[in-house]
Amino acid sequence: MSTEAIPLTAREEEVYRERTPASLRFFEKAREHLPGGDSRSTVFYPPYPVVFDRGEGCLLFDLDGNQLLDFTGNHSALIHGYGHPEILKAIQVQLRKGTSFPGATEPQRHYAELLCRRIPSLEQVRFTNSGTEATLNAVRAARAFTGRARIAKVEGGYHGTTDDVMVSIHPSGTEAGARSEPRAIPNTRGIPREVVSNVTIIPYNDIEGARAVLESTGAGLAAVLVEPVLGSAGMIPAETAYLEMLREVTRRLGIVLIFDEVVSFRVAYGGAQEYFNVVPDLTCLGKLIGGGFPLGVFGGRSDIMAMFDPSRGRPAVLHPGSHNAHPLGMVAGATTLELLTREVLAQLNSRGGALRQEMSRAFAGAGIPAQITGVGSLFAIHLTEQPVRSYRDTLTAQADRRHQIFLGLVNEGILIDPRGVGSLTTALGEEEVRRFGAALRTVLARHRGA
Ligand SMILES: Cc1ncc(COP(=O)(O)O)c(C=O)c1O
Known part of the structure; x- marks a missing residue:
């Protein structure tokens, strides 16, 4: 069928449908x-997502046999x-020993030690089954x-699906109220x-605004929860002075102070902190920490974590969970x-930098206004002329056009997150970054002038 009569914005969907009939049937x-x-x-994204x-x-194969270069890493998890041989080996060894036990295991102790050595603010940790449970606890x-x-x-901060934190993640501009309050x-x-x-909402990367809100609520607050890189809002790094302000105010x-590093952990060996x-009191981890299995971690100051200790009578805070510290997640995560x-991380991060540059050049070359945000191996596309430093700044971005670009990339064999966000894996090399560009x-x- 000739595509000439089809408007540019519909053409990507037409091609997408032609490539993915098995996903539609699914x-x-x-x-x-x-x-x-x-x-x-x-x-989910329209018209229907690709089924894997x-x-x-670094490759994904869909039900139609299409190959996609994966620039999502399962949304940074x-x-x-996929299928790193050493991770698979660790899983196979544990599979033979057992998948579920009625008590503690050595892989749990080993992984806890590894995490606490790697992230100095983690004096003690506990394992959960998801990032959601990590922030909840x-x-x-x-x-x-x-x-x-x-x-x-x-x-704009996302911390999982519990009621307390499912607040002001993607408010519309009309309902969100004053920018600084x-x-x-x-x-x-x-x-x-x-x-x-x-729940008190503070503006991101607005030192004076956030400080004023915190000081006015001050003594009533148990916690301030922050992602050092705002993930779901589009990989927006915090500014150091902003995190320093949060540290100073919370201490005073x-x-x-809780850092949700479920996404941002990957930006440095010891995480975004x-x-x-900037050192938080508690840290939450998830996603990649499970090496492909559902896993979360929370931990930090030992005087806070001591509240979970049942060895001296009923603990102040209970933390049951049939699958907490699941052994497969322990070995897959520790091997990861x-x-x-x-060294590996430095190379991954420099590849991330190269990709963001390729993307910026591509948009500039096409004359389409865009901001590429991110740090390390994280990236996001915002179709706006305005610099993006907070969730509010993303409200001016063109979501429809971004969706067409997303579908266009899938049609070219490249997968990113439908919201224009992505993260690299160590399985992607220089050649794949060039292919993305x-x-x-x-x-x-195809979209210039559309
Ligand atoms: C920053 C952040 N915190 C918490 C979570 C929740 O993790 P999970 O999906 O494992 O419950 C996510 C998930 O995307 C996240 O991005």
Whole structure:
């Protein structure tokens, strides 16, 4: 069929549909028993997402046999790509020993030691099954430790799916209130009003605004929760002075400072806290930390973590969980970190820098205004002329056009996150970064003036 009569913006979808009939058939069938055909809200995109069959290194294969170069790393949850032989070996050894036990295991102790050595602020840790549970327990610990109920989080910050933190993640410009004094807006229906009213929202990278909000709420706050790189809002790094301000204010007001490093951990050997040289009281980890398995970690100051210790009577804070510290996640995660040496990370980060440069050049060359944000191996595309330093700045970006570019990239064999975000894995080399650049230029050439 000739594509000449089809408007440019519809053409990508036309090609996408031609390439992916098996994914469409899958969704038609899957919708019968799964609302929308899947169990993960954030990975849906129209007309229907690609369905995966398998992964190999930096490649993904869909149900139609199309190959995609993976620049998502499962939304930053994989840092060594698919099927790394050493990770597979560690999993196989553990599989033979057992997958689930009614108590502690040596792989758990080993991984805890490895994490605490790597991230100096982690004096002690506990393992959960997800980043969501890590932030839930960190917040609960902060409340128990301070005896206060209210928490503060950043506008645009994502910390998982518990009620307390599903607030002001993607508020619309009309509901969000004043820029320096944002309103708390539930991110989904089903969150009780009382929960939302217990959350203070602070602006990101706005030192004076955030300080004023914190000081006015001050002594009532149990915790301030912040991502050192705002992930879901589009890989927006914090400014060092902003994190330093949060550290100073929280220390002065007796508030627990929690860094959610579920995404940002990968920016430096000891996480973003090493990169920015700002030390939190508690840290939450997730995603890549499980080496491909569902895993979360929270930890930090031993006087706070001591509240979980049951060895001297009933602990102040309970933390049960049938699969906490799951042995497969322990060995896959520990092997992942052992492979992620300072040298490997430096190379990965420099590849990330090269990719962001390629992207900036491609947009500039096509004359399409765009901001490429990110740090280390993280990147995001914002189709706006305005510099992006906070969630508010992303509200001017063109989401429809970004979606067309996303579909265009898929049509060229490149996968990023549908919201224009991505992260590199160590399985991607220089050649793949060049291929990304070439594919992006091809797609933008199709969209110039559209
Ligand atoms: C910064 C951040 N915190 C917490 C979470 C929640 O982690 P999980 O999806 O493992 O529950 C995510 C997930 O995307 C995240 O990006």
